[in-house]
């Protein structure tokens with residue numbers, strides 16, 4: 001595998017010239033654990049690397065630390081010394097969850113992602129507000145957005161087309177396609193966008209078809225069996241857990257637990273957003289820490305009494321935190337069920353994130 005196939009470009013070529021003469025080599029991070037990183041170097045070799053103290057200290061916050069997808073300069077080690085990340089190269093894009101006003105809480109999910117694919121459908125999953133949330137995250141990352149309105153085989157085609165049109169009208173920067181994973185149409189669209197050197201990630205609600213599409217991509221381009229270790233008989237991926245996976249015909253997918261959580265955050269923000277009108281009323285409450293229950297001069301309760309705010313809606317607003325907690329629980333429960341199912345049937349987990357977790361469980365990692 002060449003550096004170009006890993007996403008190396010002219011900007012990186014220029015940036016890395018600053019370190020000429022030091023004997024360091026470029027590498028792309030493909031895995032992150034509590035103790036070290038995994039990296040691809042020229043030729044496609046996979047090595048373990050550790051962070052040097054200087055890079056650590058120079059980082060103003062967690063978001064400045066190297067993350068999966070980042071390009072770094074490495075000093076290769078030997079039997080007695082680990083390979084070390086000596087410098088980070090500039091990020092082209094950075095997909096992160098950033099708490100407003102608190103940069104130290106930013107969490108980088110993937111760096112240098114070119115395309116974020118959002119999978120949805122025109123039926124039960126369709127929610128234009130949630131799509132807006134995804135677009136906010138993607139827009140801020142600098143990546144391009146690709147939206148698949150999937151499962152079109154299950155609905156009248158006009159319905160999927162109407163949903164696609166509504167989504168496309170939200171943001172010029174998004175490419176929107178009506179697809180079906182069953183007919184192979186979804187795979188066809190994905191392959192059109194994943195070119196050599198392109199890094200993609202796939203997000204979306206539970207059950208919309210992400211794993212089906214990813215498995216089709218892997219099945220088509222990426223052969224697990226080819227990498228079975230002859231001595232242990234185990235796939236190489238039972239000992240390594242890549243979060244950045246090169247596809248055989250070019251392009252890469254980033255899939256890690258953080259990717260999976262994006263759906264949760266967007267659902268949470270969408271839920272909060274849907275009560276924006278009620279939250280706005282709170283500005284007129286007498287006390288800034290008003291609980292909107294029994295407190296004096298509560299503007300929200302006043303609105304209910306005046307009949308301008310529906311009592312049922314007020315109840316739902318009070319239950320907002322409960323609803324969010326329930327949302328989190330549902331998604332955790334589902335994840336656990338998937339893992340149990342995969343173990344019980346001793347089959348490969350359905351997608352990379354599940355596999356990573358299963359491998360961790362097998363090794364007894366926390």
Ligand SMILES: Nc1nc2c(ncn2[C@@H]2O[C@H](COP(=O)(O)OP(=O)(O)OP(=O)(O)O)[C@@H](O)[C@H]2O)c(=O)[nH]1
Pocket residue numbers: 150151152153154179180181182183204205206207208209210211212213334
């Ligand atoms: N009819 C139809 N079924 C689909 C399509 N795409 C996926 N499915 C089915 O929908 C179900 C859920 O698909 P998954 O790929 O597991 O969904 P997911 O988005 O990965 O869900 P999580 O793993 O929970 O995040 C499976 O039974 C798929 O076979 C499609 O385009 N058409």
Ligand SMILES: [Zn+2]
Pocket residue numbers: 282285286290291292293295297298299300301
């Ligand atoms: Zn109040």
